[in-house]
């Protein structure tokens with residue numbers, strides 16, 4: 299077996315994780331379904347947007363110069379020469395000096411006009427329109443390419459799309475949006491003590507918290523999780539379940555059984571079917587983490603303690619998922635906060651501390667690593683880099699929010 303618990307730095311482990319990430323795969327989705335997906339190509343608009351000079355008010359299309367000095371007691375008198383209809387251009391409609399046309403919001407600005415006056419500032423007397431407020435050149439109109447210019451790149455590859463982006467993509471003519479395929483991630487929970495959530499545990503048994511927790515996190519991160527249930531610490535059953543998961547998934551996560559213990563055979567099974575690349579990371583919690591490959595597929599051995607497994611999926615597995623998604627920025631929410639107390643830390647390992655954030659102050663929630671409650675009582679994690687002996691009260695920290 300290679301490198302059994304030879305602890306390596308987090309940055310090195312992340313580099314391995316990124317290196318073994320399968321290449322991103324692309325698919326297209328209808329534009330109304332693209333939100334929260336990662337854009338797979340740069341997108342340019344195929345037209346100018348809005349596409350024609352148009353009014354943003356209901357009122358009159360005018361020549362601004364004709365309205366100079368206009369007021370309620372000294373209105374400019376313009377002759378109305380027509381009405382602009384919505385949704386089409388009337389090539390014959392144009393205005394000359396001292397003329398105007400009625401125009402609705404979104405109407406095509408007639409030739410000769412360079413501004414619009416809101417109907418509220420006008421009064422009609424037959425064909426004569428009294429304009430009671432001056433308009434400046436360009437007032438109340440949008441130019442044909444004021445929003446986006448034809449051919450301009452509107453979004454770059456790697457962007458996590460928002461609902462607003464769906465609107466802009468539709469305006470750009472992108473009806474089918476190229477996005478990264480969601481990585482399919484298998485999860486196997488290992489341990490003789492584990493039972494599913496639906497079962498009342500006998501003495502010594504523990505409900506499988508990691509399977510559902512990791513699956514839920516993966517779904518929220520833009521992946522397709524596949525749960526392969528619980529397997530006992532029995533080599534044959536374990537190997538069979540891994541083989542099944544590998545045949546159906548892009549990546550497989552094995553929870554539990556990664557530490558240096560005779561029962562713990564994750565590393566042995568990965569080594570005999572593929573290669574163990576990392577066994578042991580200078581991270582707390584999460585030291586007994588394994589990164590390996592079977593065939594061309596990444597396989598992670600995560601620690602059994604739920605809090606450790608959660609930190610490891612965020613710190614070590616996530617960079618691989620970002621690569622597979624072609625995602626430039628991790629989809630983690632973070633806030634800046636001031637540390638409320640000193641936090642000691644062991645130099646040489648990267649430490650993730652669960653904190654509560656209240657009014658900009660982050661306070662750690664220390665708890666034994668086997669406890670679940672700190673995962674839900676905390677708001678997120680702060681990271682203490684390996685080179686630090688701790689962080690001082692009052693220092694600014696970034697909190698990765700749950």
Ligand code: AMP
Nearest residue numbers: 487505506507508554555556601602603
């Ligand atoms: P292991 O990594 O298998 O040595 O397990 C470390 C600790 O985490 C033990 O107390 C296990 O019972 C617990 N554990 C392992 N897997 C899970 C799981 N899926 N859900 C909850 N606790 C677990």
Ligand code: MG
Nearest residue numbers: 488489554555
């Ligand atoms: Mg175990």
